[in-house]
Amino acid sequence: MAEGLVLDHVILRRGGDLLLTLDARVAPGEVLTVMGRSGSGKSTLLSAIIGQLDPAFTLEGRILLNGTDLTRRPAEARQVGILFQDDLLFPHLSVAGNLGFGLPRALRGAARSTRIEAALQEVELAGYGPRDPATLSGGQKARVALMRMLLAEPRALLLDEPFSRLDAGLRAQIRALVLARAQARGLPVLLVTHDAEDARAAGGRVVTLG
Numbered sequence: 001m002a003e004g005l006v007l008d009h010v011i012l013r014r015g016g017d018l019l020l021t022l023d024a025r026v027a028p029g030e031v032l033t034v035m036g037r038s039g040s041g042k043s044t045l046l047s048a049i050i051g052q053l054d055p056a057f058t059l060e061g062r063i064l065l066n067g068t069d070l071t072r073r074p075a076e077a078r079q080v081g082i083l084f085q086d087d088l089l090f091p092h093l094s095v096a097g098n099l100g101f102g103l104p105r106a107l108r109g110a111a112r113s114t115r116i117e118a119a120l121q122e123v124e125l126a127g128y129g130p131r132d133p134a135t136l137s138g139g140q141k142a143r144v145a146l147m148r149m150l151l152a153e154p155r156a157l158l159l160d161e162p163f164s165r166l167d168a169g170l171r172a173q174i175r176a177l178v179l180a181r182a183q184a185r186g187l188p189v190l191l192v193t194h195d196a197e198d199a200r201a202a203g204g205r206v207v208t209l210g
């Protein structure tokens, strides 16, 4: 059984037109960077992996995670986390409320608060639970969005240009944090980016679509 994320002869078509083909394995703790011109299908590939492919596209091949075939599973059963460029926090919830959103519903009371506080500590935001997200800096919001996603205990992580709205210094800092937290959990990571510096910093293999 192959651990990690396996894209087994994946072919995406729109109508009769071939969009992309990809055959790749991302091992636990490894980062595979996906680059390619605008329109080459990077975001569509991520949609297929999370189970939210637009019906305009068809998928051939298989998507496996830790040996389990996800191809026909509904999105909510896939345990694949994704971070986008505009990962907005829910404005009507506190920081703790936002983090709680990623937790299983069955987890209640003190166990719940303990998990939330540990998540805040992991990204150096101890004590920020009661804060209104609107009062956070861009980097703090990005850290809360990261932990909200990780608290759902994904088995793989997809990154769709999540750093591109951050200014250069912050971008490097958040990128390093996201990759470190993913690696600490042994998650396979697929990083979609236009930025050569992101690819270099990720340090793994690069595939170019189109």
Ligand SMILES: Nc1ncnc2c1ncn2[C@@H]1O[C@H](COP(=O)(O)OP(=O)(O)OP(=O)(O)O)[C@@H](O)[C@H]1O
Pocket (backbone or CB within 6 Å): 014, 019, 036, 037, 038, 039, 040, 041, 042, 043, 044, 045, 054, 056
């Ligand atoms: N819902 C849809 N219906 C039909 N065509 C679509 C749909 N979504 C995207 N496309 C088309 O599919 C192709 C791939 O789009 P996709 O967004 O995956 O590209 P991308 O590589 O992520 O681009 P970018 O780098 O600009 O974000 C493009 O030609 C796009 O116009």
